[in-house]
Amino acid sequence: MKRRSQSHTFDDNLNAERARIIAELENTRPGPQRDLLESKLRQLETVSHIDGWLTSPGLQPPEE
Numbered sequence: 001m002k003r004r005s006q007s008h009t010f011d012d013n014l015n016a017e018r019a020r021i022i023a024e025l026e027n028t029r030p031g032p033q034r035d036l037l038e039s040k041l042r043q044l045e046t047v048s049h050i051d052g053w054l055t056s057p058g059l060q061p062p063e064e
Contacts (some may be wrong), residue, residue, distance in 0.1 A: 011051070014047065014048055018043060021044070025038070
């Protein structure tokens with residue numbers, strides 16, 4: 001099993017994947033492959049927004 005030398009946060013992983021997809025989009029012609037990459041990029045943006053909502057300091061647990 002491979003060990004990591006340093007821990008990566010969820011946000012670090014999202015940003016790395018976003019950068020990878022953007023770099024790949026620059027070299028991809030219009031077509032199904034580009035559409036798939038653009039869809040993945042939109043999904044990552046949605047995940048980033050949801051993570052921001054869930055980790056916001058204003059989020060309160062429901063009252064019983």
